[in-house]
Amino acid sequence: MTTRVARRWRPRSLLQLVLIAFLVVMLPLAVLMFQAAQALSELSRLADVSARQAVEETRRARTLGALALEMERSARQYAVLEQESLLEIYSERLAEYRELLGLQRELLPEDPDVAAQARQLDELAALPGLPLEALEEKLAEFPVFAQRTEAIRQATNRRIDTRIDAIRERAQGVQGRLWWQTGALVSASLVMMLLFSWLIIRPVHQLERRILRIGSGARDEPPRPVQGPAELVKLDERLDWLASRLAELEAEKQQFLRHMSHELKTPLASVREGSALLADGVVGELTPQQLEILELIDGSGRELQRLIEQLLDYNLLQQSRRVEVERLDVATLVREVLAKHRLALSNKGMRVECFDGPVTWVLDRTATGHILDNLVSNAIAYGADGGELEIRARQRRGSLELEVANSGEPIAEVDRPRLFEAFYQGRTRRKGPLKGSGIGLSVAADCARLQQGELALVEDPRLAVCFRLTLPRAALPSDDHNRTPAGMAGQDARS
Incomplete structure (x- = not known):
């Protein structure tokens, strides 16, 4: 029931899971791109509007300055020439100035120069109807009128600069918001990537462990069912x-x-x-x-x-695959194995050299006996007639090393990688009428691994073939400590 409920929300296929992962990971990035496009569009619109307004307001301020100059020139020329056409030009320029000043007053509603300029403009509007002497007196007001016009232009520029600074601050705020959103959405995408990668990789790892368990033959616990596509x-x-x-x-x-x-x-x-x-x-x-x-x-x-x-x-x-360890004298075990092969060794004419005892160690008697029996049997079967057989023992770094070496023909390099495979027979043939089974060394290697040890072919300076059995220090079930056997350190004696 739980499996059915769990499978309802899980993708039914690996392709579906990959597509969903792609869409979910790309969704935050798509949201980020959409928000960035909106922010850029808004900033672009503000910049365009501001630029148009700045150009228009700057042109208006400059036009006010030109109109003020033309008004003063027309009035002064009329005072000299007294031509009515000059007054008409003055009146036209004054009307244009008044219109532009009204627009500028909307931009600068609280500027004192704009208000003062409007009042002075009303006074200058009455200039065409004044007598010549009064008109000449009014000409003295035009320098002040021009100064206020310049002040209005500078105030307009400051207002444009203020607006540009506001747009710049807004752009910086949008940039900061985009950075924050980028970090958050990219982090969300990474989390989604990790999640879907785990959903894909987890069942693959479960299958890998399952294959390794099948290959190793482990059956200690039932496998967990794979949950995934x-x-x-x-x-x-x-x-x-x-x-x-x-x-x-x-x-x-x-x-x-x-x-x-x-x-x-x-x-x-x-x-x-x-x-x-x-x-x-x-x-x-x-x-x-x-x-x-x-x-x-x-x-x-x-x-x-x-x-x-x-x-x-x-x-x-x-x-x-169980071991039954006990504390025993390894030298005695070796002598028992040699006694089984005494007749074969005598017929072979091999000289035997063995280490002196006692050498006490905790190990499995049956498994170790199988190892020594196979190694001695191989030495008899493949060793040289009238050759040598040496059995050595020494302790190194908390482990016992037993070496069985014999003279004869060396093992070929091509056979060494598969030497401990079951039923594998190398190029070197046994001496005698019967052919070997090819499982002796495989059994010996399994017995070594059963005791957490190792059986390996090593080089020997004197003899052609040398097998080394390395056994770690084991603990008896009733013992709470492991002590190094006395008289074992550095021992490598022969008799």
Whole structure:
């Protein structure tokens, strides 16, 4: 029910999610562009209106100055020439001046010079009807009239400058508002980008972790269902099917190994029992040639039994990943492994050098025994006849290092990267009638990883092949501390 409700508001496809993300991220940017366009349009309109008004008002102020000059010139010429046409020109210029002054008074309603100029203009309007002597006396007022006209022009310029400053302040305010909106909307776009990136990447990461879990074979907890676009949910369902299919194949493989090992061990036991009865002389004395053939049969049976046990060990490791650690003497464990191969070592003519004990360490006896058994078996199978086998032990930085080295043919470089793969057999062939299974080193490496350790092929200055097992210090379940075993530091003795 929860999944159904959750899916109602989620995009049903990855394409739909990407398109919605694009639209949501672009929406704040579109709003920003729209607001910026409106602000620029408003500022452009104000600038255009202000420029037109400034040009008109400046032209009007200059015209007032020119009209005042023409009025004074006409009046003075009339005082000299006494021509009526000059008075007509004076009256026309005065009327134009009065009209322009009225417009200028709307621009400067509180300017004292405008009011005084209007009063003086009324006085100068009566000039054409005055006698000549009175007219000449009135001519003395024209310099004051011209000064007020200049003052009106300067006041007009100041008014234009004030208006321009107001527009500039408004433009700065709009710019600041645009910057603030830009920061807010771009931040919102970034948040939306991060949100939708998380919505897309989260199911991808879930699928990646799911694939890694399938590849590693981890089954400790059930996987969480992927929540996201339909394509990724469907891919998660395909991964469920793949995981179940791989689990079925793994179970079938383990069952096949168990049945095959059991079916091989049963007739092998009969063969070895029969060869043992023949060797004991139950059916009569055997000739030397018959004894030699019987020894060959018995040796091949032992080799076949070892291969079957390796298959069983491999199958057991695939099923169980638990370790049971205990404190024991590693030197004793090594001697037990060497005792199992004493006859093979004697037939091979190999000289064995082993470190002295006791070397106490906490580890899994069975897993470590498997590792040493496989390494010694490989040294016998691939080492040189009459060669050397050395087993060393030392402690470094809280870990135990066991080295098994033997003389013989070095491992080819091309085989080293795949040396610990299951069922991989390199170019070097075993010495003897039977071919190896290719799982000995794989089992050994798995046993090392089971104990959080590592098995690696390392270079040795004297011997051709050297495997190093590194085991960290483990803790017993009942122990609250780990102490460094006495007599272990720097130990690398041979006997």
